[in-house]
Amino acid sequence: MINIVHIGIGPLGRRMVQFAHMRNSLRIIGAVDTNPKIAGRALGSVCDVRGLEIPIAPSLEAALGEQSAQVAIVTTVSSLAALEPLIATLARAGLHTISTCEELLYPWNTQPRVAERLDKLCKERGAVCLGTGVNPGYLMDFLPTVLTGVCQSVRAVRVTRVQDASIRRIPFQQKIGAGLTPDEFEKKRQEGTLRHVGLPESIDFLANRLGWRLDRNTESLEPVIAEQDVRTGYRPIAKGMARGVHQVGRGFVGDIEVITLTFHAAVGEPEAYDEVEVEGDPPIRSRIQGGVNGDIATCAVTLNAIRSVLSAKPGLRTMGDIAPISWSDSLPS
């Protein structure tokens, strides 16, 4: 079994613990969270999992004690700058890091100095560091690059993720502005709290894998306005209110838009899907009908990446340069 330690026991971290606990191939040997409300409590009681008596420790040292873990699953922050010291600590302790930190997916363009420091340190310590998740990490970046694998030439890649937020967690519905007035939406938009984080990193990842040097990388965000009353979400939304976000990231080579990522998440959306369109030879249009449930998949992608991380070369890696992830729950041979 693979020994793992969970760092960050917030809403996502709790779900990650539940999922990891269900896997035959994983053994949770420690958990860390600095939140005084949960530090010291049994991991299982916080995560609603029976039989997980490990206490949540306030530090990595306290969590591991004499034990050694192979991989740390980190679900703490979206900011790579805030995360860097923790990854460094983990690498020095000989642990691989897999994190849902959106900015870690492909930081080579956005934060090259942090990327270089982490890459160097990880290589010195024989550790692997990977940013992943369902989005960014899989649906709008990794999977599209894999789909270009059947193409002799590629001129443009367009990815569209349309989600019906009615079935998602309340915090997700709040995060996309469902139920806000247009003014409230605009205020939050300007504060930057509504956006799906990671489109620029997804675009950079795609461009890197496809060998395109982008001249521009833009992002837009606008509300999806309810055209009639909507009652499928966690609270009723009146006609004229926002029911979600419509966000578009674009990558340009010269004036040519070679990458278009459309993230559309709204309460009451009639049709959900994840679509990849490759303009190339042959052209490819691939659709996952109904879309991929993000709450489940972000945990699944992260845990499924463990096996590929264990066989990867040390350094700051991406989903494109480790073995392709796939589900497996057998004990490693």
Add this chain to the structure above:
Amino acid sequence: MINIVHIGIGPLGRRMVQFAHMRNSLRIIGAVDTNPKIAGRALGSVCDVRGLEIPIAPSLEAALGEQSAQVAIVTTVSSLAALEPLIATLARAGLHTISTCEELLYPWNTQPRVAERLDKLCKERGAVCLGTGVNPGYLMDFLPTVLTGVCQSVRAVRVTRVQDASIRRIPFQQKIGAGLTPDEFEKKRQEGTLRHVGLPESIDFLANRLGWRLDRNTESLEPVIAEQDVRTGYRPIAKGMARGVHQVGRGFVGDIEVITLTFHAAVGEPEAYDEVEVEGDPPIRSRIQGGVNGDIATCAVTLNAIRSVLSAKPGLRTMGDIAPISWSDSLPS
């Protein structure tokens, strides 16, 4: 640029040369074919490519001379036993092998001794050996494993490839028995010349990546009978004649069918698609509408694998343990 040598200049090899010649990142420095009708002729004249004056040599030594290639693209035979001596020669000469040999995709179950010998030799010589192509190699094996990457659990995988053979090469239409009487079809079926080669290897690949130990791996093949006259193929097909094949590979754990691969290729097929269905949490149904053009894609997949092979660990590798392939045609940095 990456120096490559093409071995096998048959119909598929010729197309591979055309495609490789179009790529900025690849340089063809040699070509080998033992067929006396083409050995000695200019590669470009045989492959209908202008400006490729390299002669087709009768042996690897004659093809390379003083030059050194990094990768050999091998499109000779479907039988791994017949291919083994060539791969051994290439590995000893320090070349990586990428081959469309169907049995090379995942030979660890079907031909374990050959697999072990090749793996050992490649590791000793620092060479990588990979079997790939669009099918087997990508659509019914690699891509489905990648799609399970978003799943917390997987109970079964079903892959369906439905092709309209009307738009495919005449040899392909002949290979699937289009235009044969039911008796002719049955005769050829018994001779084993009609089958799509590779379903057992695709099943073994999938099972290996998903960590399933299969108890049985079965294959069936039957004709698709024309229910009316069909005129879309290379020759008219009368009602009651075969217009293609319907082939199903199945993998079982105990009595449970965990893998189902359906290969359906027929002239006059109304709807073409490639579909992957993962029975799991979350369930996934992914479809490439119109399907993937196999003639183009088998060359593209092979050439797109070059970059991943160059960064892979030496040995007999599979599409599951090299970096995920994607299209790229930039010069490597």
